[in-house]
Amino acid sequence: MDALFDIRQIYLEEAVRDYARGQEILARHPNAQLIPVDNHWRIPQFFGNEGAAEEWLRIKRETLILGVRKTLTMRPNGRSADFIAPSSSNGCGMACAYCYVPRRKGYANPVTVLVNIDDITRAIIRHAGKLGWKTAPNQIDPAAWVYDLGENGDLSADALLSDNVRDLIGIFRDLPNAKGSFATKRVNRALLDYDPRGRTRVRVSLMPPEMARRLDIRTDPIDVRIAFIDELVRAGYEVHVNFSPVVVHENWQAEWRSLLHQLNDGIGAAAKAQLKAEIIMLTHNAALHEVNMRWHPRGEDWLWRPDLQENKKSEGGMINLRYRHRWKGRWLGQLRDWMAEIIPYCAIRYAF
Known part of the structure; x- marks a missing residue:
């Protein structure tokens, strides 16, 4: 298995054993310690585990949680996708310092694989069938309803743990009015054999390599991610890029211009012909x-900039730090101008 994981403990709901996917995953790890839990979200060892910050990377590498998805709701989105599909997993094997997803399962946030994948795929198929054809283009896609498949994790990494991702990509081959979509910072060449036939969009997340080395912990290097874009396109994926997050500091302009040149030089004509981008400014x-500050204080030198940031209440009610409004628009405008100069073929689907 990829060095990202070395599973030694598996926390599992009892019902997991009743599903073929659960049985398959358990068979992959015959020597792992099995620890029964009542609910895959409520595991005392991980809830609020900021006190275990020093152990996070070990927890992510060695721990797997197995559960059964209880709700199958499609949530409207309007940014990266038309709808957020019910996730087949949550948590992540990577440890990006700016990630604000960890909440209910503690900050270490190890991967949970949800084994009732057939329920999830059937729910997506039913939902797309009821929608019919998209009648008007939008910034997400001109013709297809797009479903985000990995809101709370990275499906390229998840594919190291189970066949859930293969199954999800498989259903979209036969949905003429819909596409799947997920963002990734992991190069997993197993994806190249999944035969997406243009119906799955992979959003490759990019930031300047200097900043990625400081903040994108346990992810693949930026040059490796860029090189993977052409491979994904040849394999039949639609590939977009996420410029995310944009971290502003004293040298950020030079770093981002360099990244745009690196992207332009690193991909071929086929990738350029279909490339689009999302831009996401840092939220902290x-x-x-x-x-x-307990596990990676050096990263906070770049993320925690009260001189540049202000409080803003999120849609979910959280108080976040974002770049000051009067400056953020100016910085986004600069990045848009550089993109128009260096990668003019790459349309911007949205920016915030």
């Missing part, structure tokens, strides 16, 4: 700052 918060 005080609670994550305090936790990061």
Whole structure:
């Protein structure tokens, strides 16, 4: 298995054993310690585990959680996708310092694989069938309804743990009015054999290599991610890029211009012909700052900039730190101008 994981403990709901996918995953790890739990979300060892910050990377590498998805709701989105599909997993094997996803399962946030994948795929197929054809283009896609498949994790990494990702990509081959979509920072060449036939969009996340080395912990290097774009396109994926997050500091302009040149030089004509981008400025918060100071304080030199940031209440009710409004628009405008100059073929689907 990829060095990202070395599974030694598996926490599992009892019902997991009743599903073929659960049985398959357990068979992959015959020597792992099995620890029964009542609910895959409520595991005392991980809830609020900021006190175990020093152990996070070990927990992510050695721990797997197996559960059964309880709800199958499609949530409207409007940014990366038209809908957020019910996830087949949550948590992540990577440890990006700015990630604000960890909440209910503790900050270490190890991967949970949800084994009732057939329920999830059937729910997506039913939902797309009821929608019919998209009648008007939008910034997400001109013709297809797009479903985000990996809101709370990285499906390229998940594919190291089970066949859930293969199954999800497989259903979209036969959905003429819909596409799947997920973002990734991991190069997993197993994806090249999944035969997506243009119906799955992979959003490759990029930031300047200097900043990625500081903040994108346990991810693949930026040059490796860029080189993977052409491979994905040849394999039949639609490939977009996420410029995410944009971290502003004293040398950020030079770093981002260099990244755009690196991208332009690193991909071929086929990738350029279909490339689009999302731009996401950094969001941070005080609670994550305090936790990061326990395990990766150097990263906070770049993330925690009260001189540049202000509080803003999120749609979910959290108080976050974002770049000051009067400056953020100016910085986004600069990045848009550089893209128009260096990668003019790459349309921007949205930016915030």
